[in-house]
């Protein structure tokens with residue numbers, strides 16, 4: 001293997017060592033056409049953390065039916081939610097905004113913030129090189145997933161460590177733990193949901209909390225994701241004064257024929273009008289930023305199916321995105337992690 005030495009960028013040659021922050025998220029295609037979506041899905045669905053099946057079995061399926069048919073369907077969905085003015089996906093816009101706004105908050109501490117995507121561009125490796133070139137010898141890796149899963153948090157960190165493997169001079173690294181029921185996350189969610197509910201011209205009879213799903217077998221093998229989702233929802237119900245009936249937990253985005261975590265969001269929502277529940281709100285506290293899963297799968301597909309089933313109103317409550325609540329939350333989490341792992345001790349008395 002050849003090792004890379006990253007030169008300090010102009011102006012940073014003699015600067016003292018710094019600490020930097022690398023925000024990462026899942027990633028997104030570069031465009032909504034067949035080619036860019038196919039390239040993105042090929043990278044995504046070749047990740048062994050995402051699909052654990054043997055490549056001997058999976059690759060023919062991936063390069064056969066999946067990458068033949070899925071890019072068109074997903075491309076159409078991306079097209080519906082695309083930020084056409086900036087020619088990029090919402091996930092990319094919000095992740096960049098979060099990094100730029102957090103950087104302003106940390107400017108006085110001389111802490112730069114870079115951002116990278118696990119799949120697609122800009123890559124996590126690019127972001128890491130950027131920080132090293134700016135003189136960072138300590139880097140906090142911050143995957144922006146509230147709930148841990150090997151399929152998200154771990155694979156984002158794996159990708160950073162793959163890039164670190166190639167560096168001759170490695171910075172010291174910390175990783176941000178998931179923050180499923182961190183009081184700052186629950187408070188930010190509570191505030192943003194309450195504010196949005198107040199703007200609706202109807203009172204929802206139910207607030208469905210829909211999380212991205214996961215194959216059930218991954219949880220049976222020990223992935224803590226399902227427990228983490230439960231921790232988020234229990235804390236949020238408690239903070240907002242709702243019970244399980246008023247704020248049920250469901251899982252969306254099933255992919256492939258295997259069993260995923262249940263109950264599934266789509267059939268759950270479609271069953272509501274028959275029970276007299278015709279006006280609902282949907283929240284997605286498994287996502288920090290709106291993306292194809294929230295904006296299209298819930299905001300378009302589930303909303304249409306709910307109306308077809310006899311529902312009257314479905315309001316999708318936005319994620320924290322680039323709101324002041326989001327940046328306050330990121331600043332709190334990052335500052336806590338940069339402070340240290342041992343709780344502060346009172347200074348030993350001099351006597």
Ligand SMILES: C=CC1=C(C)c2cc3[nH]c(cc4nc(cc5[nH]c(cc1n2)c(C)c5CCC(=O)O)C(CCC(=O)O)=C4C)c(C)c3C=C
Pocket residue numbers: 026027028029050051070074089091145149151152212213214215225253255286287290291292293
């Ligand atoms: C087996 C497949 C998948 C697993 C496991 C999985 C886990 C998982 N994903 C997220 C968050 C996101 N997923 C997003 C898109 C997306 N997810 C899958 C498949 C799996 N996800 C696919 C194929 C796609 C692409 C879209 C599509 O073709 O349907 C996104 C949005 C990206 C965007 O650009 O908007 C996010 C975010 C979590 C949290 C998770 C497990 C906990």
Ligand SMILES: [Fe+2]
Pocket residue numbers: 212253
């Ligand atoms: Fe996903």
Ligand SMILES: [Fe+2]
Pocket residue numbers: 253292293297
């Ligand atoms: Fe989806």
